[in-house]
Amino acid sequence: MNSLIACHDCDLIHRIKSLPAKGTANCIRCGAVLYKHKPNSLDRTLAFAMAGLILFILANSFPFLGLRIGAEIRETTLITGIYELYVQGMQVIAILVLLTTVLVPFIQMMCLFYILMPLKFGRLPQKLPWVLRFLRNLQPWSMVEVFMVGILVSVVKLAKMAEIIPGISLYSFLALIFVLTAMTVSLDAHLIWQKWDENR
Amino acid sequence: MTSDLKTAQKAGLISCHSCHLLCQSANGATDMLCPRCEAHLHDRKPNSIARTWALVLGALFFYIPANVLPITIVVSLGKSQSETIMSSVIYFVKSGMWPIALVIFVASVFVPLLKLLILIFLLIGVQRKSNWRRQDRTRLYRITEVIGRWSMVDIFVVTILVALVHLGGLVTIHAGPGAIFFGAVVVITIFAAMSFDPRLIWDAEETIHE
Numbered sequence: 001m002n003s004l005i006a007c008h009d010c011d012l013i014h015r016i017k018s019l020p021a022k023g024t025a026n027c028i029r030c031g032a033v034l035y036k037h038k039p040n041s042l043d044r045t046l047a048f049a050m051a052g053l054i055l056f057i058l059a060n061s062f063p064f065l066g067l068r069i070g071a072e073i074r075e076t077t078l079i080t081g082i083y084e085l086y087v088q089g090m091q092v093i094a095i096l097v098l099l100t101t102v103l104v105p106f107i108q109m110m111c112l113f114y115i116l117m118p119l120k121f122g123r124l125p126q127k128l129p130w131v132l133r134f135l136r137n138l139q140p141w142s143m144v145e146v147f148m149v150g151i152l153v154s155v156v157k158l159a160k161m162a163e164i165i166p167g168i169s170l171y172s173f174l175a176l177i178f179v180l181t182a183m184t185v186s187l188d189a190h191l192i193w194q195k196w197d198e199n200r
Numbered sequence: 201m202t203s204d205l206k207t208a209q210k211a212g213l214i215s216c217h218s219c220h221l222l223c224q225s226a227n228g229a230t231d232m233l234c235p236r237c238e239a240h241l242h243d244r245k246p247n248s249i250a251r252t253w254a255l256v257l258g259a260l261f262f263y264i265p266a267n268v269l270p271i272t273i274v275v276s277l278g279k280s281q282s283e284t285i286m287s288s289v290i291y292f293v294k295s296g297m298w299p300i301a302l303v304i305f306v307a308s309v310f311v312p313l314l315k316l317l318i319l320i321f322l323l324i325g326v327q328r329k330s331n332w333r334r335q336d337r338t339r340l341y342r343i344t345e346v347i348g349r350w351s352m353v354d355i356f357v358v359t360i361l362v363a364l365v366h367l368g369g370l371v372t373i374h375a376g377p378g379a380i381f382f383g384a385v386v387v388i389t390i391f392a393a394m395s396f397d398p399r400l401i402w403d404a405e406e407t408i409h410e
Binding site for chain 1 (some may be wrong): 205206207208209212213215217218219220221222236237238239252288292297300302304307311334335337338340341345347350352353354356357358359360361363364365366371374375377380384390394398399401402403405
């Protein structure tokens with residue numbers, strides 16, 4: 001049964017064939033991507049997750065925008081923005097922002113460490129199936145790249161009111177977007193399941 | 201050509217939605233778990249059509265207050281001024297910054313509505329067992345999965361504005377009630393896209409060929 005796969009968009013059964021380097025297998029009926037060959041998938045994903053964690057810490061430790069009116073400068077980190085919302089009685093929105101820009105990306109990286117670190121040293125993490133499934137369910141809720149567009153819009157909105165000072169963490173946010181996207185794209189879940197089946 | 205094409209459902213198999221393992225379906229048994237990843241197995245997402253309809257209608261309902269109620273309230277020198285999404289779009293168009301007006305309009309007004317309309321279109325197509333351009337309809341579904349998240353832009357903008365503009369009581373910005381409805385629309389439409397099962401688009405064909 002492991003040599004077959006059903007298309008997730010139209011349920012058509014396909015035989016799994018080995019792909020050439022960087023090849024993609026598409027469903028012959030609806031065109032959905034069934035699986036891809038991703039070179040060095042696990043090493044790459046682990047590397048991106050590590051880089052992502054460093055950038056994540058930077059992005060959340062320093063202010064990403066500052067505002068100068070006269071002599072007064074006001075700076076904000078992501079957490080202070082969320083805190084302000086919470087204090088103003090917008091708890092639901094505060095939690096939504098906290099989840100989509102801080103918690104979910106962080107948990108995603110942690111899940112990947114849990115799965116990939118032991119695999120790197122030839123061991124299988126015990127809760128691998130559960131964690132990999134959880135990781136997949138989290139995917140739609142990670143929105144760092146959308147947050148970046150939010151920063152751009154805010155800058156334009158405030159530009160007339162006061163002078164905008166870009167903070168250090170603005171650059172780490174920018175880099176974090178690319179690293180998190182690369183991390184998600186380079187992960188080959190199919191390969192991990194294969195390793196799980198072989199070693200159990 | 202269709203004779204050698206077989207779906208998992210017809211072969212008595214269930215594809216695990218989480219790890220894509222093909223599992224033998226035990227007829228009549230409910231509440232089966234994937235032997236590999238322990239996800240619940242369903243040959244189609246449960247109550248897909250009813251659930252998606254409910255979520256789509258819920259989101260449509262919230263879409264109105266999200267656009268009518270103020271999303272930010274600017275208090276300056278004791279005077280307060282409410283801003284809705286459309287009023288900020290109009291403000292940017294008038295002040296000549298149409299690229300930013302376009303970004304806000306597309307992300308906050310156009311995308312959620314487009315997503316809901318596509319889902320309604322797909323639901324009606326499935327219910328009528330339509331065979332019309334199934335491949336394109338599946339593609340439309342993939343689009344709805346991708347675009348929904350971008351509507352969060354305005355929520356993030358509110359977060360940033362609230363944090364930054366807080367200058368010693370002279371000018372402050374508060375989040376308005378519209379923001380809550382707006383957040384609800386984004387979250388509900390993401391769940392709506394998740395609960396729709398694109399395989400239903402293709403199921404109609406098999407019943408015809410039988």
